[in-house]
Amino acid sequence: MFKVLAIMGSPRKKGNTYRITKMVEESLKQYGDVEVEYLFLKDANLQTCLGCRACMDRGEELCPLKDDRASIEQKILAADGIIVACPTYVGNVTGLTKDFIDRFAYVCHRPSFFKNAMMITTSGGGGGNFMLLCLSIALGTWGMEIASKLSVVTHEQPTYNTPAEKEVHDRAVAKKVDFAANKFYRSLQTGFRPNLMSMARFQLTRQAHLKDIPGSPDYQYWKSKGWYEKGTYYFYDTHAGPIKKGMALAGSRLLGLLAR
């Protein structure tokens, strides 16, 4: 059985995003034995980051905020796959989801969420793909692999006039949902495999972390994992061939130039 944690970022618990995520759950269950646990950020006690940098610079255990952050981390680590489902708000994630992302900023420095992820967004008219791009950056830096993404325009003001038009719309949504769910399910079956972009990002962050102050939490973490060692191409052995490794290195140089 695959255990999936669905992190729900809408202030409306039973709104469009929940409805689409439930459709994804039903579709996943058609493919195999999948259990989905819902974590509603609206109900979670997750406070807004104070910006003190204690987690990043001195260790997450020194964060002054006392909330559900550590228990959410355990839930993420215990899951086989993660769904992050969030409506598009002004072209981006909701405030609830941004707070969630910021509370795990130290995981960008010391990646540990090596999980296949599915991203889901709903929007009234558009902007969903840009929102997913922003979300993918956060999830990717945590170590997650974006296995599947789904952007559904929910049309708060329906664009269909007749039941027949509505049926066509609903069928198109169901097809999209099923395609994305199938992709995610297959990733759960095959396990965690980084794509070229993830490997390039690893190289880029590795080069940055090589300049860390010895003794800092980041330096110690990266050293303890063996990620500074020569010939390390990813957080763990990927069985990637020399061509993919070479392309990842070249890609990291390009990313470095773009990120300046």
Ligand SMILES: Cc1cc2nc3c(=O)[nH]c(=O)nc-3n(C[C@H](O)[C@H](O)[C@H](O)COP(=O)(O)O)c2cc1C
């Ligand atoms: C504050 C706010 C901002 C929104 N921004 C956008 C937007 O930029 N683009 C868009 O297409 N829809 C936007 N919407 C519409 C929602 O994305 C859409 O209705 C979504 O399906 C709501 O999901 P929910 O029911 O799960 O909360 C916005 C809605 C709200 C309340």
